[in-house]
Amino acid sequence: MCDFSIIIPAYNEEELLPSVLQNLNSVLSELKPEFQGEIIVVDNNSSDKTAAIAEFHGAEVVFEPDNCIAKARNRGASTASGKFFFFIDADTFPDAAVIKKALIMMSSGKVCGGGAKVEFDIEKMPFFASLIVLWWECITFFIPLAAGSYIFCRADAWAETGGFFEKLYASEEVNFSYKLKKWGRKNKKTFKILPDRVKTSARKIRWFSPAKMFFFIMLNCLFPFLVRSRTLCAMWYKRPENR
Secondary structure (H helix, E strand, C coil): CCCEEEEEEECCCCCCHHHHHHHHHHHHHHHCCCCCEEEEEEECCCCCCHHHHHHHCCCEEEECCCCCHHHHHHHHHHHCCCCEEEEECCCEECCHHHHHHHHHHHHCCCEEEEEEEEEECCCCCCHHHHHHHHHHHHHHHHCCCCCCCEEEEEHHHHHHHCCCCCCCCCCHHHHHHHHHHHHHHHCCCEEEEEEEEEEECCHHHHHCCHHHHHHHHHHHHHCHHHHHCCHHHHHHCCCCCCC
């Protein structure tokens, strides 16, 4: 058993996965010998070289045939050996400091899980995208909720809550955040959103028009049951042509 497991759901991620894993391998090296970690990449039925790239960079690779991010996250967690879990998107670049801070808090026994603020890898954020980020940060401050790009939790909390709800094709991190907070209250532990920012790709902002992003986000907000439909969550699973 190691101290923590980093779990990455990955569907056709051969473009960014090499740099993501290089960053995470550096993080693991930096945290040694205080904390020992592992990286698990969940190949979510990719048709590209995702699995081979993950193996080349030393990650453990597991396979989830159903193209659903909630199932991929749970599949990785079910094989993980760490006492603490970090669910990281395949286009996200946390540094050692934000991982270590979460590990120290969970090791204290006072924190059950949480997340961090998001920073996009773009010099000038489009106006509409800036509004979305501001809206999300207000939510995380007042509710709070973890962003899907960076979620951490105790392994026993993941197991006892049942993990991510596998009938959801999007917003699974929101549902899981509520379950973690409920588990935390029962076990006298807090759910913590770190003030640190975790860098993630702005590729969806580049790929999709403001109108399309607004449509999907408002549709999911007004009719949250629609996230049970993979077709209606297509923006999160399909890429524009030539991407």
